[in-house]
Structure formats: C-alpha cells, structure tokens
Amino acid sequence: MEFTKYQGLGNDFILVDNRHSTTPSLSPEEAVKLCDRHFGIGADGVIFALPGDENSDYTMRIFNSDGSEPQMCGNGIRCLARFLAKLEGIDTTEKSYRIQTLAGIIIPNLEAEGQVKVDMGTPFLLAKEIPTTLTKAEEKVIDQSLEVGDQSWLVTCVSMGNPHCITFVEDVAKIPLETIGPKFEHHAVFPERTNTEFIEVVRRDYLKMRVWERGAGITLACGTGACASVVAGVLTGHCDRLCTVELPGGCLTIEWSKKDNRLYMTGPAEEVFTGVID
Numbered sequence: 655m656e657f658t659k660y661q662g663l664g665n666d667f668i669l670v671d672n673r674h675s676t677t678p679s680l681s682p683e684e685a686v687k688l689c690d691r692h693f694g695i696g697a698d699g700v701i702f703a704l705p706g707d708e709n710s711d712y713t714m715r716i717f718n719s720d721g722s723e724p725q726m727c728g729n730g731i732r733c734l735a736r737f738l739a740k741l742e743g744i745d746t747t748e749k750s751y752r753i754q755t756l757a758g759i760i761i762p763n764l765e766a767e768g769q770v771k772v773d774m775g776t777p778f779l780l781a782k783e784i785p786t787t788l789t790k791a792e793e794k795v796i797d798q799s800l801e802v803g804d805q806s807w808l809v810t811c812v813s814m815g816n817p818h819c820i821t822f823v824e825d826v827a828k829i830p831l832e833t834i835g836p837k838f839e840h841h842a843v844f845p846e847r848t849n850t851e852f853i854e855v856v857r858r859d860y861l862k863m864r865v866w867e868r869g870a871g872i873t874l875a876c877g878t879g880a881c882a883s884v885v886a887g888v889l890t891g892h893c894d895r896l897c898t899v900e901l902p903g904g905c906l907t908i909e910w911s912k913k914d915n916r917l918y919m920t921g922p923a924e925e926v927f928t929g930v931i932d
C-alpha cells in the first residue's frame with residue numbers, strides 16, 4: 655500500500671489514499687507501529703483521505719501515534735488538502751475542499767507559496783463541550799485554578815472539536831513539558847484527556863507556544879492548539895483576535911473572526927516523500 659509523508663511546521667503525518675472505501679485501510683494498532691520513529695516510518699499520526707458524503711468532497715479520519723482517534727487536526731488538514739490536490743492531479747492555488755471530520759465540516763483553501771488557509775469553524779467553550787469537570791457543565795473555564803504536579807496553574811479550556819487546556823506563562827522555555835505534559839493530558843478533570851498548550855505573550859499580536867498533544871506527546875506544532883490558544887488569549891485579555899503564533903516548528907497566522915466567530919488558520923504543508931508499506 656502506498657503512502658505519502660507530509661509535514662506542517664514539523665507536525666508530521668502518514669497520508670493514505672483511502673478514496674476507495676469508507677473504512678480506514680489501517681487499524682489503530684497498525685498506525686501505532688507505522689508512527690514509531692525507530693521501527694516504523696515515523697510520524698505524529700496517520701491521516702486517511704476517505705470518500706465524502708452529500709455535504710462534503712472528502713472525509714478525513716486521523717489516528718494519533720498512540721492509536722487514539724481525535725476529532726480534528728489543524729496541521730493535518732492542511733497536509734490533506736495538498737495531498738488531495740496531488741491525487742487529483744491539480745496544482746492550482748485557488749482550490750478549496752469541504753472536508754467532513756468528527757469536528758464537522760472544515761474548509762481548507764490552497765493558496766500561493768505553499769500556504770493553506772483553513773476555516774477551522776467555531777470554538778466551543780462550555781465545560782461539557784471541552785469536555786471537563788473542572789466546573790459546572792454549562793459554565794466556561796477561563797483563568798481557573800487547577801492543581802497539576804504539585805503546582806497550581808491558571809488554565810483556560812477551549813475545544814476546536816478536540817480538547818485544549820491553555821496556560822499563560824512568563825517563559826515557555828522553562829516549562830518541563832516532558833514531566834508536566836502527561837499530568838495535564840491524563841488529569842481526572844479531562845474525561846477524554848486533553849491537549850496542553852503553554853503560551854508566552856511576546857506582543858498582543860504575537861504568541862510563543864509549546865504543546866504536549868493528547869495521544870502524541872511533544873510535537874513541533876499543533877494547529878487546533880494554536881487556534882484554541884488565540885481564543886483563550888482573547889478571553890483572558892492577553893492578545894488580539896489576529897495573531898502570529900510561533901511554535902517550535904514555525905509560525906501560524908490565526909484569526910478569531912469577530913464577524914462570524916470562526917477561526918481562520920494559515921500555514922504551510924509540505925510533501926516529504928512517498929513510499930510503499932508491504
């Protein structure tokens with residue numbers, strides 16, 4: 655079976671042409687093996703291009719490198735859009751796709767210079783929508799205290815279809831991500847686990863972010879996390895609605911539109927190599 659490796663700011667994926675069937679051609683267990691960076695291809699996840707339905711061009715499903723299935727992946731859907739254009743034999747920069755995901759319809763638009771602009775939909779803020787039990791179901795979690803790893807953190811929770819727990823800190827470089835990340839991810843107040851972002855505000859329009867991802871650990875970038883972090887920054891008064899988010903793998907442009915309440919994310923997506931899985 656052929657695959658193509660793509661990466662979006664170093665958040666890397668194995669992409670599989672699954673247009674022939676509505677069932678992913680690899681199991682979560684097979685995905686785990688292929689994502690291994692020593693015994694497999696190496697990736698943060700496996701993304702399947704499945705047939706669309708009456709309301710979409712294609713369907714995206716993704717397995718994290720631990721085999722779990724998240725609702726959405728921002729860097730991944732930019733890679734999927736480029737992959738689809740390659741499969742369709744087009745290299746236009748004005749192509750957009752309606753992609754069905756577990757987070758609803760997401761719309762990536764191919765732009766010039768390898769950029770992809772994605773309509774990421776609206777954020778979800780109620781505790782029951784994250785989901786989290788940190789407060790009452792119908793309430794939001796904004797700058798709320800949470801004990802993690804013998805320390806008290808002020809967290810804000812935002813869902814982009816997948817859960818994010820965001821903390822603003824003085825210096826992201828000083829965060830011991832390897833030790834504190836898993837404690838956030840598996841905290842009892844997150845029944846579906848959570849992605850965990852630490853944000854340093856450089857300017858009101860420029861954030862520095864490091865991330866521990868649910869089901870993938872430390873990654874070089876997280877698109878849904880960058881969107882969730884701008885929403886959290888606006889809600890807590892730290893940043894403007896249009897921001898550059900600098901991640902270890904590079905920068906994303908994120909806008910939380912006042913007009914339609916939707917998040918727009920712009921960033922690169924690059925093919926790395928094509929291979930064959932025996």
Ligand SMILES: N[C@H](CCC[C@H](N)C(=O)O)C(=O)O
Nearest residue numbers: 724727728729816876877878
């Ligand atoms: N690990 C995430 C999915 C991938 C999200 C991230 N890679 C992105 O670019 O949005 C989760 O389990 O919710």
